[in-house]
Amino acid sequence: MSEKNREGKRSARERMLEARAAEEARAKRNKKLGVVGVVAAVIAVAVVAGVTVQNQRSKPETPAAAPAGTIGDKKLVIPSGPANAPSVLTVYEDPRCPACGAFERTFAPTIDRLEDQGKLYVNYHIVSFIDRSLGGKGSKYGANALACAQDAGHFRDLHDVFYRNQPEETSDSFGDKATLLKLAKQVNGLDTPAFESCVNGNKYGGWVSSVQQDFDKSSYKSTPTVLLNGKPVYPKNGEEQISPESLVKWVDAANQGKPLGTTGSGKESPAPTSTAVETNTPPTP
Numbered sequence: 107m108s109e110k111n112r113e114g115k116r117s118a119r120e121r122m123l124e125a126r127a128a129e130e131a132r133a134k135r136n137k138k139l140g141v142v143g144v145v146a147a148v149i150a151v152a153v154v155a156g157v158t159v160q161n162q163r164s165k166p167e168t169p170a171a172a173p174a175g176t177i178g179d180k181k182l183v184i185p186s187g188p189a190n191a192p193s194v195l196t197v198y199e200d201p202r203c204p205a206c207g208a209f210e211r212t213f214a215p216t217i218d219r220l221e222d223q224g225k226l227y228v229n230y231h232i233v234s235f236i237d238r239s240l241g242g243k244g245s246k247y248g249a250n251a252l253a254c255a256q257d258a259g260h261f262r263d264l265h266d267v268f269y270r271n272q273p274e275e276t277s278d279s280f281g282d283k284a285t286l287l288k289l290a291k292q293v294n295g296l297d298t299p300a301f302e303s304c305v306n307g308n309k310y311g312g313w314v315s316s317v318q319q320d321f322d323k324s325s326y327k328s329t330p331t332v333l334l335n336g337k338p339v340y341p342k343n344g345e346e347q348i349s350p351e352s353l354v355k356w357v358d359a360a361n362q363g364k365p366l367g368t369t370g371s372g373k374e375s376p377a378p379t380s381t382a383v384e385t386n387t388p389p390t391p
Contacts (some may be wrong), residue, residue: 117293124279127229130269145174171310171313172310172313173254173257174259175259176256177309180320181313183229184232184256184261185230186261187226187228188260188367190362190368191225192225192366193221193226193360194226195226195228196333197229197330197331198231198329198330198332199233199329200232200282201252202236202237202240202244202245202248202272204274205328207269209332210269213353215350216268218266220354226357229316231320233318234248234315240278241278242281243280244281245280247267247283247305248286249317250305250309251268251280253313254309255293255296257301258296260293260294260296263296264289264293267292268280290305334357
């Protein structure tokens with residue numbers, strides 16, 4: 107083979123190798139750009155989703171009225187027990203929350219007794235975030251029904267009935283107003299046209315939304331959140347696990363040397379005329 111032919115073949119082979127190297131480099135570059143594009147797209151979707159969630163959390167609503175007897179700057183808290191009791195238990199609960207149901211089934215008799223003894227004033231924040239995460243309307247409709255019961259002076263009774271008969275978290279049974287009204291028949295004084303109209307008309311739907319907005323703005327992110335005189339006690343008070351017995355002990359220790367609250371029947375919260383409310387502010391536990 108002549109030197110010229112050998113040189114020609116070598117040049118062709120070199121050109122082929124160079125072309126293959128260039129193609130491989132181009133493929134790697136395209137693959138990298140594709141990955142970057144996918145990541146950018148995922149980030150964009152995540153940002154949009156985050157904005158959507160945040161918008162959902164903070165969408166302003168102005169309720170027309172609060173239930174009778176509610177307290178706080180914006181009338182977002184339902185009280186139970188004597189207002190002049192020496193200790194205050196603050197409770198954040200969602201009607202669909204299974205942990206709240208477990209808490210109430212364990213502690214409601216003790217809390218009710220402490221109220222009746224004039225030892226405890228309970229402030230309930232009835233939130234409704236589970237509807238947002240699981241879908242349905244059971245949290246909101248359940249909260250509205252409790253607000254309607256507060257209007258009628260029977261919040262505590264209906265509250266206890268709801269948690270004793272709480273459905274599975276995912277079933278959304280409380281999203282059926284007929285179910286709520288059927289349960290309410292267990293409470294003397296709630297089988298009335300006024301209560302039925304309040305539940306069916308979702309009278310306090312705006313107020314329920316404001317309570318949830320208030321919770322969103324707070325530092326509390328789960329339910330139940332339970333505070334005794336402003337200090338978290340659920341599931342523990344310091345190192346000590348909460349139980350009905352320990353709760354009584356903590357309340358008695360906090361109340362030592364203080365006069366007990368003035369008790370009535372212990373079954374009803376104060377019920378003055380309904381009060382107009384504005385948009386909410388961050389909660390004061």
